[in-house]
Amino acid sequence: xxxxxxxxxxxxxxxxxxRITAVVMAVYTLIFAVGALSMGxxxxxxxxxxxxxxxxxFATFLFFASxxxxxxxxxxxxxxxxIKPTGxxxxxxxxxxxxxxxxLGWAAQxxxxx
Amino acid sequence: xxNTASKTRPKFxxxxxxxxxxxxxxxxxxxxSGAGLFLCLPLLLWLFAASLxxxxxxxxxSAVVGHPLAKIFLLGLMWAYLHHFCAGxxxxxxxxxxxxxxxxxxxxxxxxxxxxxxLTVILGVKLW
Numbered sequence: 560x561x562x563x564x565x566x567x568x569x570x571x572x573x574x575x576x577x578r579i580t581a582v583v584m585a586v587y588t589l590i591f592a593v594g595a596l597s598m599g600x601x602x603x604x605x606x607x608x609x610x611x612x613x614x615x616x617f618a619t620f621l622f623f624a625s626x627x628x629x630x631x632x633x634x635x636x637x638x639x640x641x642i643k644p645t646g647x648x649x650x651x652x653x654x655x656x657x658x659x660x661x662x663l664g665w666a667a668q669x670x671x672x673x
Numbered sequence: 674x675x676n677t678a679s680k681t682r683p684k685f686x687x688x689x690x691x692x693x694x695x696x697x698x699x700x701x702x703x704x705x706s707g708a709g710l711f712l713c714l715p716l717l718l719w720l721f722a723a724s725l726x727x728x729x730x731x732x733x734x735s736a737v738v739g740h741p742l743a744k745i746f747l748l749g750l751m752w753a754y755l756h757h758f759c760a761g762x763x764x765x766x767x768x769x770x771x772x773x774x775x776x777x778x779x780x781x782x783x784x785x786x787x788x789x790x791x792l793t794v795i796l797g798v799k800l801w
Contacts, residue, residue: 578768581761588758603731606724630711637708662718669722 577632580625587622590615611673623666627659699782703760706753713750748797755789755796 598605642648723734763781772781
């Protein structure tokens with residue numbers, strides 16, 4: 560097998576991880592929908608209250624962590640299909656990965672300031 | 674092994690003449706919606722941060738998402754999320770070898786398009 564530096568690592572890990580994170584996000588989406596529907600009027604107090612509880616804060620963080628990993632695998636798959644030059648792909652991989660790590664830090668900061 | 678297979682495989686890549694079957698449309702929309710959501714992540718996180726930062730930033734969040742153009746844009750992103758959600762569940766079931774028969778796969782792709790569009794319309798009406 561020809562191993563490529565920006566290849567798929569030829570394993571089940573990413574494939575499985577993408578699916579596990581998908582399930583985490585799907586379950587969270589339902590929990591969020593129930594919470595939003597039972598929240599009452601949309602104002603700052605109610606909206607903040609939806610995320611401020613220990614469970615929702617942790618669940619929302621797990622959602623964001625899953626989102627970033629899921630997006631990493633998905634976007635990398637898109638690069639592998641359309642971006643052929645190795646150099647361009649390495650740069651895109653790096654930019655995407657760093658952006659996603661930054662986004663997760665941002666989400667965590669929002670949640671733990673509540 | 675993989676190389677010999679790819680050499681003999683027929684290729685038809687006339688983009689204007691390809692007629693994608695419904696499952697193919699669901700599949701490419703899954704990719705398009707995922708890419709769109711990824712590209713809009715900074716914007717969505719900014720809105721999330723503003724909505725939870727303080728009563729004042731919540732007010733500016735409300736003003737931004739209350740603008741008609743922003744509403745149309747966000748409704749598009751909601752469709753993207755809902756399509757990605759529904760199509761993703763279909764792909765998870767296909768991974769578990771459920772609904773692999775051609776007739777079932779066609780029906781489930783119609784269901785994905787119908788459910789995600791219906792939910793988008795309901796959300797749009799509710800949030801408008």
